[in-house]
Amino acid sequence: MTEGRLVLAATPLGDVRDASPRLSEALATADVIAAEDTRRLRTLTAALDVSPVGRVVSFYEDVETARLPKLLESLRSGETVVLVTDAGMPSVSDPGFRLVAACVEADVPVTCLPGPSAVTTALALSGLPCDRFCFEGFAPRKPGERAKWLGSLKDEPRTAVFFESPHRLASTLSDAAEVLGPDRRAAVCRELTKTYEEVKRGTLPELAAWAADGVKGEITVVLAGAPPRAVSVADLVSEVSSRVAAGERLKSAAAEVAEATGVSKKELYDAVLASRK
Secondary structure (H helix, E strand, O other): OOOEEEEEEOOOOOOOOHOHHHHHHHHHHHOEEEEHHHHHHHHHHHHHOOOOOOOEEEHHHHHHHHHHHEEEEEEEEOOOOEEOOOEOOOOOOOHHHHHHHHHHHHOEEEEEEOOOOOOHHHHHHHHHOOOOOOEEEEEEHHHHHHHHHHHHHOOOOOEEEEEEOOOHHHHHHHHHHHHOOOEEEEEEEEEEOOOOEEEEEEHHHHHHHOOOOOOOOEEEEEOOOOOOOOOOOOHHHHHHHHHOOOOOOHHHHHHHHHHHHOOOHHHHHHHHHHHHH
8 A cells, every 4th residue: 555644835925936846746746635724725726826636625723633534544545635724834823733743643654845934934034033942822812811921931031933913913012011121122023925024123112112003914023032130149159059969069060050150160169168157
């Protein structure tokens, strides 16, 4: 029996010219296309001048779990299933994770056609550090949950990327300014790769004021990481003492903590000795 496989296929965020030749080939030849929105799939294939020969099934969030058995049956029978979402990479805040997990569990091959992603596109355009970042999905809708979530980012040193509805953007940015402070910088990326693409950069209060006038389109927010906290030698004495109590030598514990925090090794060592008197 021919081995089937699942193909995760990234689709353009807006400009159809970002579609790869491999995407066109996959859509034209797949036995099954699982699409988040079958109407948007028809629009995409028409723009690419592709005529799919396979079956098309809907695969949006509300039916994702119910569709798994039939898709796994197709894959086990040797068929190729191509999964596409409305824009960008499947599974990234879009349907796909459950199907991939089911394929991994069933030992069904999974591959990916790389392509557009709003996360990395916004990150690159933001002007904020890109060497380390985290992706937070969609910001919580309820104010209480959103405040708690923002609190978890207060000391996050990495740049954070998240999605937000244009209708909630102003309130989210205002809440972020209150929780994270008025100096934290961010970038709001709107309608990436589309005709009215726009990137607004500034502090959180500046961006909240801009968004208060109303914003339209698909929104990706890139938030600067927390600045390093100033650490004093006195703050680190207890940490070194705890490591010594756990069995480390004082000299090595003081040296490692000093190196990690940028304080003077000798000053920290002497402070720990002084604390014992």
